[in-house]
Amino acid sequence: MTAMTQWWAGLAATTQDLIWLGLLLLPGAVVAACLLTGHRPAGLSFAILRRFRFTSLLFLSLIAVSVAIGTGLIAQERGLREATARAADPFDLVVAAPGSEITMLLAAVYLRPSDVPLLSGAAYDEIARDDRVAIAAPIGFGDSVDGAPVVGSTAEFVAHLSGNLAEGRFFEDHFEAIAGASVPLSIGDRFSPQHGMGEADDDDEDHAGGEDPDHDRDHQGEAGQGHALEAEGEPDHSHEHHHAHEGFNYTVVGRMVPTGSPWDKAVIVPIEAVWEIHGLPNGHAPEREEQVGPPFDPAYFPGTPAVLVKPRELYQAYALRADFQRDDMMAFFPGTVLSELYSVLGDVREAMSLMAVLTQFLVTAGVLAGLAILSRLFSRQMALLRAIGAPTRFAFSVIWLHAATLILGGAILGLGLGYLAARAISGLVAERTDIAVSASIGWSELHLVAAFISLTLIFALLAPLAALARPIVKDLRA
Amino acid sequence: MSEGTLRVANLEVRGEGDRRLLAVPDLSITSGETVVIEGPSGAGKTTLLFAIAGLLDRAKGRVEWDGDEILARSARERAAFRRERLGLIFQEHHLFDEVGPLVNAGIAARYGSKANKRKAIVERARTLLQQFGIADDARSVASFSGGERQRIAAARALAHDPAVILADEPTASLDRANADRLISDLMGFARASGKTLIAVSHDRHLVEAADRRVRIVDGEIVSVPEGSVS
Numbered sequence: 001m002t003a004m005t006q007w008w009a010g011l012a013a014t015t016q017d018l019i020w021l022g023l024l025l026l027p028g029a030v031v032a033a034c035l036l037t038g039h040r041p042a043g044l045s046f047a048i049l050r051r052f053r054f055t056s057l058l059f060l061s062l063i064a065v066s067v068a069i070g071t072g073l074i075a076q077e078r079g080l081r082e083a084t085a086r087a088a089d090p091f092d093l094v095v096a097a098p099g100s101e102i103t104m105l106l107a108a109v110y111l112r113p114s115d116v117p118l119l120s121g122a123a124y125d126e127i128a129r130d131d132r133v134a135i136a137a138p139i140g141f142g143d144s145v146d147g148a149p150v151v152g153s154t155a156e157f158v159a160h161l162s163g164n165l166a167e168g169r170f171f172e173d174h175f176e177a178i179a180g181a182s183v184p185l186s187i188g189d190r191f192s193p194q195h196g197m198g199e200a201d202d203d204d205e206d207h208a209g210g211e212d213p214d215h216d217r218d219h220q221g222e223a224g225q226g227h228a229l230e231a232e233g234e235p236d237h238s239h240e241h242h243h244a245h246e247g248f249n250y251t252v253v254g255r256m257v258p259t260g261s262p263w264d265k266a267v268i269v270p271i272e273a274v275w276e277i278h279g280l281p282n283g284h285a286p287e288r289e290e291q292v293g294p295p296f297d298p299a300y301f302p303g304t305p306a307v308l309v310k311p312r313e314l315y316q317a318y319a320l321r322a323d324f325q326r327d328d329m330m331a332f333f334p335g336t337v338l339s340e341l342y343s344v345l346g347d348v349r350e351a352m353s354l355m356a357v358l359t360q361f362l363v364t365a366g367v368l369a370g371l372a373i374l375s376r377l378f379s380r381q382m383a384l385l386r387a388i389g390a391p392t393r394f395a396f397s398v399i400w401l402h403a404a405t406l407i408l409g410g411a412i413l414g415l416g417l418g419y420l421a422a423r424a425i426s427g428l429v430a431e432r433t434d435i436a437v438s439a440s441i442g443w444s445e446l447h448l449v450a451a452f453i454s455l456t457l458i459f460a461l462l463a464p465l466a467a468l469a470r471p472i473v474k475d476l477r478a
Numbered sequence: 479m480s481e482g483t484l485r486v487a488n489l490e491v492r493g494e495g496d497r498r499l500l501a502v503p504d505l506s507i508t509s510g511e512t513v514v515i516e517g518p519s520g521a522g523k524t525t526l527l528f529a530i531a532g533l534l535d536r537a538k539g540r541v542e543w544d545g546d547e548i549l550a551r552s553a554r555e556r557a558a559f560r561r562e563r564l565g566l567i568f569q570e571h572h573l574f575d576e577v578g579p580l581v582n583a584g585i586a587a588r589y590g591s592k593a594n595k596r597k598a599i600v601e602r603a604r605t606l607l608q609q610f611g612i613a614d615d616a617r618s619v620a621s622f623s624g625g626e627r628q629r630i631a632a633a634r635a636l637a638h639d640p641a642v643i644l645a646d647e648p649t650a651s652l653d654r655a656n657a658d659r660l661i662s663d664l665m666g667f668a669r670a671s672g673k674t675l676i677a678v679s680h681d682r683h684l685v686e687a688a689d690r691r692v693r694i695v696d697g698e699i700v701s702v703p704e705g706s707v708s
């Protein structure tokens with residue numbers, strides 16, 4: 001037994017999945033082999049299929065749709081889970097002022113900011129000075145350009161997110177910007193940021209961010225709606241820009257590679273600029289006010305909603321988390337918060353999967369009952385087959401093969417439909433959240449469909465039973 | 479004993495309510511004989527045919543084909559016996575309407591048997607269809623006439639080269655011309671290849687063409703004067 005377990009554990013994941021697939025298909029294959037070996041019922045099953053072509057097509061479609069719902073749902077759910085986790089991947093450890101981890105997760109990782117308290121300069125300084133910390137990047141959100149969030153941070157952070165840039169260079173000046181992969185800005189473009197999240201946000205959400213609350217004097221009213229984007233070399237501060245931070249212009253100098261996260265639609269600027277725009281000290285002492293990036297001077301550090309911390313060594317992450325999780329700070333692993341979130345939703349997920357599978361079986365049960373009734377219409381031919389000495393197994397296989405054709409056809413079509421549906425939903429999700437969901441048909445869907453096929457092929461034995469239960473001679477008499 | 483010899487002894491069939499449907503103390507048919515079973519409606523002709531084909535589970539007595547008793551055998555063994563040695567034709571052809579004549583006539587090639595035997599069945603089916611004047615095309619049999627369909631059913635009964643042909647009112651659903659055509663096809667084939675043919679029929683032309691008549695009244699065989707036609 002242990003040898004068996006060891007052997008199993010030693011196999012590659014793909015091999016294990018393949019073996020599972022085979023095992024799940026095995027009962028159906030055994031039934032098929034038992035019924036079909038030595039016989040050739042296909043021609044007569046085809047006759048049944050032709051006689052009841054519309055009913056057959058309807059049954060096949062019903063099976064396909066139910067399989068599509070089941071597999072599509074599971075594929076979509078997994079795709080979403082993987083995509084959100086992938087988006088959170090670069091965020092090793094996030095440190096922020098005490099509050100809700102989920103709120104902070106949404107704000108810092110997925111750029112869905114709401115009002116959050118700020119972490120002080122002293123706190124930041126302590127984090128940045130820790131020997132175990134490789135990168136301590138402040139993340140300041142709250143501004144936008146044309147609905148794209150403008151996030152203040154450091155060049156280190158950009159490099160951490162994107163690795164190399166797709167084009168251009170990192171910022172070297174406070175009013176230089178790096179665009180996310182899908183931001184409609186080109187290198188050399190200039191823009192002036194608006195306060196708040198532009199058209200994408202609610203009015204009351206407009207001061208989510210890394211600044212002092214009394215920055216409100218800086219702008220008039222709610223989140224800006226106007227176009228802050230300017231044509232290159234034509235600075236234009238016309239009337240329609242009255243929500244913008246007038247007089248401040250960023251120049252795009254680089255573009256990140258696609259990350260599959262909401263950061264693809266963000267513009268990253270030096271955090272110093274974000275502070276300056278809001279009339280705050282820019283993180284550096286006056287004699288070094290031109291400096292870009294760390295180290296920051298705690299005395300001139302206005303506060304940041306979140307700090308991304310990357311430890312020097314992976315194992316240090318837990319100690320760092322333990323140290324920064326205290327009364328005046330909170331520290332969390334976004335990945336862990338996500339999986340907690342998913343485990344809370346786990347029951348719902350399971351209920352959903354169960355319902356999808358149940359629907360699948362109910363539909364199929366209905367279809368098989370329909371087939372059993374249909375096969376009564378063939379009782380004459382069945383009686384004749386048995387009268388002329390055809391083995392019962394053959395007569396049985398003629399009707400079973402018809403059902404099996406519908407089941408297999410429906411299952412394969414359903415897999416395809418499920419895949420297309422999941423892709424369509426992924427597209428919608430990506431459009432709305434900028435999270436690149438790649439829903440594909442994976443092993444778990446294949447396993448589900450394999451189990452479904454096997455089970456229904458066995459249940460499909462009931463259809464011929466109904467037709468063959470009748471005495472032969474009854475149907476032979478004219 | 480040559481193939482296609484029937485000996486019936488003390489055959490008795492009872493129906494619902496233990497009503498006696500058939501009682502045949504003794505009946506012999508020799509190999510290659512053509513016999514017509516006639517009698518009034520409800521006399522038990524179909525019952526006799528089904529009984530000697532081993533289709534009735536409740537038949538008692540002895541039915542011996544070439545010395546083998548079949549009534550005491552299992553349903554499965556009786557099916558195997560029919561598959562091997564009997565060709566059955568019914569009043570209604572019971573064809574699979576959605577497929578072609580060759581699939582219908584060669585249906586026996588679809589179950590059991592070895593590859594070379596299957597091939598022989600299909601070849602015979604093809605030849606028989608040709609003999610019976612059925613166009614060998616792919617169109618489904620639903621579009622064939624009633625007479626043609628009955629001839630396809632006859633080809634199906636003969637394709638596996640059985641020693642015995644059992645037919646229950648094979649011409650009843652046909653018009654005169656088609657009935658005569660089927661009679662001559664069937665009789666010609668049985669005589670030419672020495673098959674035993676046992677047909678239930680009221681059809682005078684079929685009765686006249688047969689070697690022998692067996693008359694049943696109220697479930698019992700009554701003697702028929704040689705050469706007379708009812």
Ligand SMILES: Nc1ncnc2c1ncn2[C@@H]1O[C@H](COP(=O)(O)OP(=O)(O)OP(=O)(O)O)[C@@H](O)[C@H]1O
Binds near residue numbers: 497499523526
């Ligand atoms: N399972 C059964 N139980 C009771 N009675 C039956 C059963 N099957 C047939 N019968 C009766 O047995 C009698 C003989 O039936 P059978 O079909 O053999 O007659 P037949 O000679 O073929 O008549 P026809 O010329 O009308 O076809 C009929 O009275 C019929 O109603």
Ligand SMILES: [Mg+2]
Binds near residue numbers: 523525
């Ligand atoms: Mg009858």
